[in-house]
Every structure is written in C-alpha cells, then in structure tokens.
Amino acid sequence: MTGTTFSPLHENFLAVIKSYYQLTKPRIIPLLLITTAAAMWIAGKGQVDPRQVLIVLLGGTLAAASAQTFNCVYDRDIDYEMLRTRSRPIPSGRVHPRHAIVFACILGILSFTLFAVFVNLLSALLALCGIGFYMLVYTHWLKRTSTQNIVIGGAAGSIPPLVGWAAVTGDLSWTAWLLFLTIFLWTPPHFWALALMIRDDYAQVNIPMLPVVKGEETTVKQIWLYTLLVVPVSFLLIYPLGEAGIVYGFFATILGGIFIRKAWQLQQAPQDKQLAKSMFKYSILYMMLLCTGMVVDSLPAMHQITATVVEYLSSFACNA
Numbered sequence: 001m002t003g004t005t006f007s008p009l010h011e012n013f014l015a016v017i018k019s020y021y022q023l024t025k026p027r028i029i030p031l032l033l034i035t036t037a038a039a040m041w042i043a044g045k046g047q048v049d050p051r052q053v054l055i056v057l058l059g060g061t062l063a064a065a066s067a068q069t070f071n072c073v074y075d076r077d078i079d080y081e082m083l084r085t086r087s088r089p090i091p092s093g094r095v096h097p098r099h100a101i102v103f104a105c106i107l108g109i110l111s112f113t114l115f116a117v118f119v120n121l122l123s124a125l126l127a128l129c130g131i132g133f134y135m136l137v138y139t140h141w142l143k144r145t146s147t148q149n150i151v152i153g154g155a156a157g158s159i160p161p162l163v164g165w166a167a168v169t170g171d172l173s174w175t176a177w178l179l180f181l182t183i184f185l186w187t188p189p190h191f192w193a194l195a196l197m198i199r200d201d202y203a204q205v206n207i208p209m210l211p212v213v214k215g216e217e218t219t220v221k222q223i224w225l226y227t228l229l230v231v232p233v234s235f236l237l238i239y240p241l242g243e244a245g246i247v248y249g250f251f252a253t254i255l256g257g258i259f260i261r262k263a264w265q266l267q268q269a270p271q272d273k274q275l276a277k278s279m280f281k282y283s284i285l286y287m288m289l290l291c292t293g294m295v296v297d298s299l300p301a302m303h304q305i306t307a308t309v310v311e312y313l314s315s316f317a318c319n320a
C-alpha cells in the first residue's frame, strides 16, 4: 500500500477544520499582522519582547479571523450570488450560519481575553473596536449603501498598527496615528484596483462599489489621488516625527515611486484589467515592503550605518 489512507471520519474532521479555516479569509491576515508587528517594532525602538510579539500576533489573528467570520455570516446572501465567493463555507452549505456566529464569538472572546490578560486593556479594546467597526460600520452600514464604503470602512483595516503600538507603550502617539493614516489612505488604491477587475460581480448583487456606480474613469482618478496622498504621508515618519531615517526613506522613495507610476499608468487606461491587477498586487507588495523598511531602518546595525553615512556626507559638504 502506498501513501496514507484516512478513515471517512478522519476525512470529515479535516474537511470541517478546513471550512472553519476558510471562514476566516486567512490570506488577508498576514499583511494585517505585518502592519501590527512594524508598529510594535517602532514603538519599542527596535527592542521588543519576542514573547509579547507572539501574543499580540496571535491575538490579532484571532480578532481578524473573528471579524472576517462575522462578515461571512452577514454577507452570505451576496456571497451566494457571486461566482468568486459562492464556494465559501456558508453559501456552499458546509457551515451553518449559527455555528459560524458561535465560532466568531469564541474567536473574539479569546482575542479580547488574550490581550486583556497578557498585554493591556487598551490593545484589547482597540482589537474589539476593529471587529465592531468592520462588522457594523463597513459590512452592515456602508458596504451596501455607499460608494465611500471602503474609504470609511477602511478605518477597520487601519486599526492593527494601533493595536501593536498600544501593546508596547500602553498608549497611542502621533506615530501610531500616522501608521493608521498611511493604511487608511492606502486602502482605496488597494481595493478599488481589485474592484475594477471584479466590477461585474459587485454590479450583479447591487453592491455600490465605486467602479459600479461611477465607472472606471472616476475610479482611476480616485486611485490616483489617494496614491498621491499616501506616498508623501509615508515620509512623515521621517519628518517631522523623526521615527525613521534614511534606510526607510530609501524604501519609501523607491516603493512610492513605483506606486505613483502604476497609478498614473492606470489613469491613462481605465479599462485595462491587466493594469488594475498589477496595481492591486503591487499595493500588497508596497505595504509589505514599506513595513519591512520600517523594521530594517530601526535595526541597531542600521543606526551605526546611518550615523557613518551622515558623518561622511556632512564632512564632504563642509569641505566642498
């Protein structure tokens, strides 16, 4: 006999686990955690307790998974209508909505308890606000009623760095709010690029996403404007906040330059689905690498390198 054989009971158990896992829309969670970890790193000036990082990332995972599961329950009607989402666990009949609600509540309670007991109350409350805002403000109120759904609703996805910051410092500073603002302004280019690709899906179920209601030209203009806002805002971490240096500046310049170029190209060809796809994929890479830049910049070895470069440049300038 070759390979492993599973009993029907075993296979059934694995299928159930897989369905509950899929309810949490797991592919989105790593980037949310990257923004949380970057905030923790800056808040701790490059010195964070690895045990605390693990607890916060676990709590963040549970909170995001809870929020996404609630969303899957609420949106089961439209998820059933759209080809892209029809095979999700609830519309495909693999998980009963009532069981999903229990699952989402358990995840939410575990997250809150983990933060409240092992981290602090502020981070626990912020994660809870993230779940509440995503569920009530985005999913329930705005998603089906406004073209600005993902702009205002995007605030939920911008909360993870606040959680990370609060976990390390116990409060929220200007820098924490700047990280919030960066993700808030990044969300429209991220989501509307995707919405350009799957516009027909949303149109079919009357979800008023911007490309459905206002068309491609308005959407690419808005993507362009938000990209022009997020890139300069990403530099505020260097000046006036002074929380990052030239290494981060290098990351922000290269990444921001490419982001602006892609947004410009898309503005020239609003119907081009390939460009929209490329913009969507790049938006994810942009956020991932920008956060990486923040971390690399505050590595102790980088401070040494930065100091040497600055010293060299200033002596060069003095001699010139």
Ligand code: HEM
Binding pocket: 025, 027, 028, 029, 031, 032, 035, 138, 149, 150, 153, 154, 155, 157, 158, 183, 187, 190, 191, 194, 284, 287
């Ligand atoms: C209201 C705000 C947001 C909306 C409406 C939104 C919407 C979406 C949608 C519809 C997808 C496609 C998912 C799928 O095909 O199942 C997606 C993908 C993704 N989103 Fe967002 N998003 C938002 C904010 C964020 C934030 C804040 C992050 C992280 C910082 C994020 C990270 C991702 C990632 C990494 C993917 C790709 C997942 C994959 O590999 O398929 N999103 N987003």
Ligand SMILES: CC(C)=CCC/C(C)=C/CC/C(C)=C/COP(=O)(O)OP(=O)(O)O
Binding pocket: 028, 063, 064, 067, 068, 071, 075, 085, 126, 127, 128, 129, 130, 131, 134, 143, 156, 157, 158, 159, 160, 163
């Ligand atoms: C702190 C904390 C818990 C924050 C959580 C915030 C959160 C879960 C953000 C994710 C945003 C997101 C991927 C929305 C998907 O939109 P959609 O559900 O409308 O997409 P769909 O069309 O694929 O259903």
